[in-house]
Amino acid sequence: MLFLIIKRILLGFITLFIVSVITFVGTEVLPGDACTTYLERQAFGEQLEACYRRLGLNVPAYERYVSWALNAIQGDFGYSLSGEMPIKEVLGPRIKNSLVLASAAIFIGIPIALILGIITALWRDKLPDVAISTVTIFAMTIPEFISATLLILIIAIWLEWLPGIVIVPTDVSFLELLPNIILPVVAIAMIMTAHMARMVRSSVIQVMASEYVQMAILKGVPYWKMVFKHVLPNALLPAINVVALTIAWLLGGVVVTEVVFNYPGLGRLVIESISNRDLPTVQALAIILASIYVSINLLADLLTLMLNPRLKTLQIRK
C-alpha cells in the first residue's frame, strides 16, 4: 500500500515535470518573446539587448529552464510582465478567490447532486424522477454563459437583489466578497450538479439491478437499510473520481463564468495573461493548474482504493 502511494506520487511529479517542459518549450517556439512584447516598436538594437540582459534571456534555453524550474519549486515564478510584479503576488489572491468560489460550489453542489441522484434512482420512472431528471437535463444542456447571463438579467438587473458583476479589488476580504459570489456559484453549481446527479442516478440504478441487491431484498432486509448498507457504498465509489474531476475543474478556474461575472479568479487570469502575452505568468499558471489536477486525482484514487475492499486486496497481493 505504502509502496503504491509512493509510486503514484512519483508518477505525479513526473507528470508535472513533463508539463513544465512542454509549456517551456511552447513559450520558446512561439514567435516573439517577453522583450519584443514589452518594447513593442522599440524592440531592436541596443534597447532589445539591454532588455534581454535585464530579464536574463541572453543565456541558452536549457539554462533558463533549469534556473526557472529551481525557482519555481521554491514558489518563485519570476516577474509578471504586465504589472512588473512578482508572479507569486499576482497569483496569491487569485488562488484564494478561486478557492472561495470552488469551495462554495462544492459545498452546495455536491450534496445536492448526490441527493438528487439518489432520489431519481430510487424513484426511477416515477414522478420525482421524471420531474428532477427533466430539470437536470435542461440545466445540463444550457451553456453556462447563457445561464449566467440570464441570472444576471433576472436577479441583478430586474430584481436588483444582488450585484450583477464583481467589481471589487482582487485582494478583498472574504466577507466583502461573499454577496458577490452568490450568482457565480449558482451558475456553476447548476451545471455541475446536473452532471453529477445524472452520473449518480445511473450508478445507483445499476447497483439496484444487481444480484446482491436482489439477494438483500430476498433476505428480508428493510428497504432503507438495504439502500444505505448494500446500495450506496457500492454506487458512490465510482462517483469519487467524477467528484474529483469536478473539483479540479472548479479550482482550475471556471473560465467562462469568471469572465461573464468579471470574477478575479484563476480562470480570468489565464485569459488575461494569454492576451497580454505575459508568458512567465502563463507558465506559472500551467504548472499550478497541472499540480491541482494531479494531486486531486491522486487523492481520489487513494480514496477509492481505501474504500473498495476488492481493489485493496488486489494491490496487496501484487
Place this chain on the structure above:
Amino acid sequence: MADIIQKVKNLSIGFRSKKGEEILILKNISTNIKKGETVGIVGESGSGKSTLALAMMGYVKHGLYTVGGECQFNSSNLLKLKGKDLEKIRGRKIAMIPQNAGQALTPNLKIGYQIDEALQLHSDLDEIQREKKISELLNKVRLPSPETIALRYPHELSGGQQQRVAVAMALAGTPDLLLLDEPTTGLDVTTQAHVLELLNFIAKDTGTSMVYVSHDLGAIAQVSDRIIVMYSGEIVLEGPSRDILKRPIHPYTHGLLKSIPKLSLAGLPESMPGSQPQPGIIQRGCSFFDRCSFSDENCKNNSPHLEFLKDLNTSVRCFNYEKLFKEGQVNQTVNKIKNKSQDKEILNLSEVSISYAKQKLLDHIFNRISDDNPTVKDININIKKGETIALVGESGSGKSTILKSIAGLLRTKDGLIRFDENRNLSSDLKERDPNDLRVIQLIFQNPDESLNPNHTVEEIIAQPLKLYFGLKGEELKKNIIDLLQKVRLGEFYTSRYPRQLSGGEKQRVAVARAFAAKPDIILCDEVTSALDVSVQAAVLNLLQQLKEDFGTTYIFVSHDLAVVRAISDRVAVLYQGRLCEVGPSNDVYKFPSHPYTEVLLGAVLEPDPDIKPKLVAEDIVEERPPEKGCSFQGRCSRIVGDICKKEIPPWQLTDSGNAIRCHIPIKELQKEQF
C-alpha cells in the same frame, strides 16, 4: 392437505411489449410444495423457471408484473403483501440461495456481517450468541476456519466457498422453504458435486422443503423427490422424480433425456430439432408442436391441458402421452463416431510453457519471460490430422490458456508449437504470416460476445472470405450462402443481426465463420456450454458432420466430461497447467486412470437417480501450481509419500496406449480403483 407449505394457484406473470401487448412469461401455473420435500423445476433458459421461483418469495422483477393468480404461503398471498409483512417472511420463512453467489454477496460487506444481518433480522439472539451462531452456520456448510472466513470479503473466497456462504446465509433464518436458483451452475464439476451433497445433507438434517431450479437434469436428479418440467412458461410434466427420469411421458422430457450425452455412452446423442419459441409468439396448438416427434393434426390446432393421471401420480400436458407410456424407458441411441485421424501429424506442442506473470522492465527490454513456476508447463502433445482431441480440467487448469497460445493470442514462454511439421507457431499473432493465421480458427464459448452485434450475418461470414481469399461480389455471396447451408441455416439469414437469432443459431453462424477460412485446425473453446441442452446435441452433431466433410482437426476444450466423451477421439486431462493423463477417450474413461481423472469422473452428474456421484477428493481451490513434485499433490487422496511432493511423476503407459503421469504403478492404480 395440511402439509402443503406453498400453494401456487393459476399464476400468470408477464410484461408489456413496446407495442403495448401483454406478453406472458408464466402461463397459468398451479402447483403445491409439500413440507419436507424437494421439488426440482427444470427447463431451458426462457422457460420461466426462475420467475416462478422468485414469485414463490413474492418477488417480481422490475419490468414484469403479476397478471393473475397467487402464491399462497401461510394462507396469505405473497404477491399481494407489502413492505414489513414481506420482510418478515423473506429470509425467515422462505430463503433464497442464488445462482451466482459471487454476484449475490454485497462486495463491500464482510461475510460475517452479511450472515449477521440475516440473524439480526430473523432471530432474537444477542450479539455474543449471534457470533457463535455465525461460526456454527459456517461450520455446518463445511467451511474451514469459520472465524477467519467471517472476516473476509466475498471476493476473497473461491466460487464454491461463496456458494457455501450463501447457503449459510439462507439457513440463518431457519426457513421452512428454501428456494435454490441454479445453485451449482457456474461451479466446477467437483465443487458442484460437493455442494449438492451438502444440500442433500441439509434437506435431511433440517427437514426444510426445497425448490431446486436448474436447467441441468443431472443436478436435479441428485436432489429432488418430485420434478416439474417447464416449457415456454407452462408446466408440461410434473411427477415423482424417478418416473420422470426413467419413463418420461412428455415428448419434450423424452427428447431432452435422449439428447444429453452420457459418460457410459461414447458417441453423439440424437438432437432435438428447433428451439423453444420466444415469449409472445402466439401460436395455435401445443407450444412444443414444431419440435415434437409424436405430434399429429390435433396437436397443431388445439393446445393440450395439464392432465392429472392418478395411477401414475403425474400431471402431463400432452394428447399423446399414451404413445410415450407404451414406449417405456428412454432408449438412448448414439451415432458412434469413427476415428478418422490420419498418421500425418498436423500440430505438435513440445515442452510448451506459458506464463501470465507480470514481467519486469528488464524482461521487456530483452523480450523474454521469466517465471519459475509458469501457469502452464511442459505440455507435450502431438495432434494428428483429422482427429478431435479434447482438453479437460476444472477452471484454472490451463486448458483455455493452451488454446490461446495455439491461436497466437498469447506468446509461449518456452517450447515449440509446430504446424504441419515445419511451420513454427511459437510466436504471437503479429509475427505469423496470413496463411498461418488462416489455418487455425477459433470458435468461442459465448456467441453473444464473439459476434459483432452491429454486423449482419452476411458481413460476419464475409470477413474471413474477403480477408483470406479476396472474394468479391457474386462469388462472395455464393460462398456465404454455401456456408450457411452447411451449418443448416437458410439463405434468408444473411440480412439478420445476431440479436435476431437464437443461441443455437448464433453458434452456427460462429461455426460458419470459422469454416469460411477453410482452416486445418479449429479450436473449440467450451462451444456448447452457453447453449441449452436440447440445442447442444444439435451443435455437436453439426460439428461432427462438418469435420467429416472437410477433414478438419478439432482441439476441443470443455469442462463437461460427458460432452467430451461424445465427440472426442483423444482426451488430455490437465490440472494446474500440467498434463495428468493423455489417451484415446475410450481408455481415459475406463480405469485405471490418474487420481485426478478419477476425481473428475466421479463428480459427473448423470440424469439418473441411480447413479450417484463419487466424491473422492476435497474441493479445495489451489491458486498456484506447486513449486515441486506432482501438480495434483494438494488434493490427491492416493498420495504415496514424500516422493509426490518432491519429484515430478513419470509417464506410464497402459496396455491400451493411455499415458498416465503418476508415481503409483499402473497395476496398483487398477487394483485400487476397481
